[in-house]
Amino acid sequence: MSHTLGIRQAQKLKTRQALLDAALRLLEHQSLSSLGLREVTRAVGVAPTAFYRHFDGTAALGVALVEQTLGSLHGMIGAILAETGDSEERLDRSVGLISRHVTAQPAHFRFIAREQHGGVGAVREAIAAQLRLFAEEVAAALAAEPESAGWDAEDLLMLGGLYVDHMVLTASALLDAGPDGEQEVVRVARRRLRLVTVGRAHWLDAP
Amino acid sequence: MSHTLGIRQAQKLKTRQALLDAALRLLEHQSLSSLGLREVTRAVGVAPTAFYRHFDGTAALGVALVEQTLGSLHGMIGAILAETGDSEERLDRSVGLISRHVTAQPAHFRFIAREQHGGVGAVREAIAAQLRLFAEEVAAALAAEPESAGWDAEDLLMLGGLYVDHMVLTASALLDAGPDGEQEVVRVARRRLRLVTVGRAHWLDAP
DNA sequence: ATACTCGGAGAACGGTTGTTTACTGAATGG
DNA sequence: CCATTCAGTAAACAACCGTTCTCCGAGTAT
Numbered sequence: 001m002s003h004t005l006g007i008r009q010a011q012k013l014k015t016r017q018a019l020l021d022a023a024l025r026l027l028e029h030q031s032l033s034s035l036g037l038r039e040v041t042r043a044v045g046v047a048p049t050a051f052y053r054h055f056d057g058t059a060a061l062g063v064a065l066v067e068q069t070l071g072s073l074h075g076m077i078g079a080i081l082a083e084t085g086d087s088e089e090r091l092d093r094s095v096g097l098i099s100r101h102v103t104a105q106p107a108h109f110r111f112i113a114r115e116q117h118g119g120v121g122a123v124r125e126a127i128a129a130q131l132r133l134f135a136e137e138v139a140a141a142l143a144a145e146p147e148s149a150g151w152d153a154e155d156l157l158m159l160g161g162l163y164v165d166h167m168v169l170t171a172s173a174l175l176d177a178g179p180d181g182e183q184e185v186v187r188v189a190r191r192r193l194r195l196v197t198v199g200r201a202h203w204l205d206a207p
Numbered sequence: 208m209s210h211t212l213g214i215r216q217a218q219k220l221k222t223r224q225a226l227l228d229a230a231l232r233l234l235e236h237q238s239l240s241s242l243g244l245r246e247v248t249r250a251v252g253v254a255p256t257a258f259y260r261h262f263d264g265t266a267a268l269g270v271a272l273v274e275q276t277l278g279s280l281h282g283m284i285g286a287i288l289a290e291t292g293d294s295e296e297r298l299d300r301s302v303g304l305i306s307r308h309v310t311a312q313p314a315h316f317r318f319i320a321r322e323q324h325g326g327v328g329a330v331r332e333a334i335a336a337q338l339r340l341f342a343e344e345v346a347a348a349l350a351a352e353p354e355s356a357g358w359d360a361e362d363l364l365m366l367g368g369l370y371v372d373h374m375v376l377t378a379s380a381l382l383d384a385g386p387d388g389e390q391e392v393v394r395v396a397r398r399r400l401r402l403v404t405v406g407r408a409h410w411l412d413a414p
Numbered sequence: 415a416t417a418c419t420c421g422g423a424g425a426a427c428g429g430t431t432g433t434t435t436a437c438t439g440a441a442t443g444g
Numbered sequence: 445c446c447a448t449t450c451a452g453t454a455a456a457c458a459a460c461c462g463t464t465c466t467c468c469g470a471g472t473a474t
Contacts, residue, residue, distance in 0.1 A: 008471050012421065031326035034240040037462065047423050048462080054421095057462085117320045117379055119238035128383065158398050169372055172324055176335065191365050198413060199406025206405060215441050219451065244432065255432080257452050264432085 016054045033119035062123040069108045070130040081141040102174045113172040135160040240326035269330040276315045277337040288348040320379040342367040
């Protein structure tokens with residue numbers, strides 16, 4: 001089944017990945033719409049024309065970058081929410097997990113936050129699609145909890161989307177704050193999350 | 208006191224405003240970091256060098272655009288929150304107001320949403336400063352309400368920030384959805400806001 | 415061993431960019 | 445009325461851009 005890649009195909013994947021890595025590094029201080037094709041190839045050390053062997057243009061590279069960045073995160077949220085503990089514990093764990101991920105791979109999150117509303121339509125749509133998927137996953141995980149008794153699917157999806165948006169917002173705030181302000185951001189993020197959780201607990205009280 | 212502007216200074220302000228307007232129009236389909244200085248002057252019909260009479264570069268233009276766009280919105284939120292009616296009514300009014308503003312001036316909100324996490328640092332900071340100011344205004348308005356009895360300043364600011372972020376998120380969602388999906392976005396935005404309001408009502412129940 | 419595939423190199427293309435320098439002419443103020 | 449200020453112009457600069465075309469040489473399959 002695992003057909004060992006030919007040394008040719010392997011090299012191609014290698015330079016392709018090099019292009020993606022270089023682009024991600026360059027995108028730390030600028031946005032995709034201003035990223036030059038030549039800029040990327042120069043950073044990698046290949047001819048500008050080699051770029052076209054892998055992507056149609058910087059927009060296509062951006063889409064690939066989205067899938068690589070967000071694709072590897074699926075299931076992570078579900079795993080967190082599936083763990084045991086009271087709501088306060090899980091809340092802290094969630095925020096802590098985000099904080100650690102952002103610290104470990106700042107460039108990835110910066111890219112997503114930046115291009116979520118950026119100037120390249122295809123990339124925006126790719127991110128939106130992934131985040132919608134996340135929201136559905138969170139909704140599914142929430143549905144399995146006893147606290148969700150009596151909730152309809154639409155409200156669960158609303159809550160899932162709220163959590164996802166909060167996650168992205170927190171990641172972005174962490175990046176803006178830097179290492180010094182991290183503690184403060186985490187504090188506020190926790191508190192916001194707690195407010196939402198309180199709202200969730202009393203959601204069915206109102207008409 | 209109101210020293211009538213000389214016809215010279217008036218002309219300068221006029222072309223300056225023309226530059227800002229043209230830039231805002233161009234920024235509907237791209238982001239600031241890819242906006243060319245010449246592109247703007249070409250749209251206005253002036254020489255590229257005239258640009259420097261008004262701004263140091265496109266970044267400075269962006270900052271001016273932020274202040275013009277968000278500066279005119281101060282007090283609006285406070286006015287809404289100060290109106291009477293039960294929380295459900297005010298909630299609907301708030302979302303409706305955002306929806307109407309976004310429909311009336313899409314380019315302004317698109318610009319803010321796009322550059323909030325965009326590639327130009329100075330613009331990011333300008334937006335962040337304005338939004339922080341908004342959050343403080345909302346917090347001050349909330350503090351005057353009877354529902355806020357027992358709340359400390361920090362929690363009020365947290366809640367104000369939550370409302371502001373929700374507002375920006377809603378505006379962005381409206382822009383992404385277009386006229387067709389507007390109703391759906393408004394529905395979800397209202398529901399999210401209601402959840403936060405429920406959480407607010409029971410915030411002091413928990414330790 | 416031979417023919418083929420194909421990732422990458424190289425050169426050249428027209429076009430655009432930001433910025434500098436020197437200049438014009440109308441509004442301004444004494 | 446006359447000297448000065450100054451918003452906007454015109455030309456030129458070197459640097460960079462995306463894209464096309466042609467070619468090479470190592471990997472591949474027969």
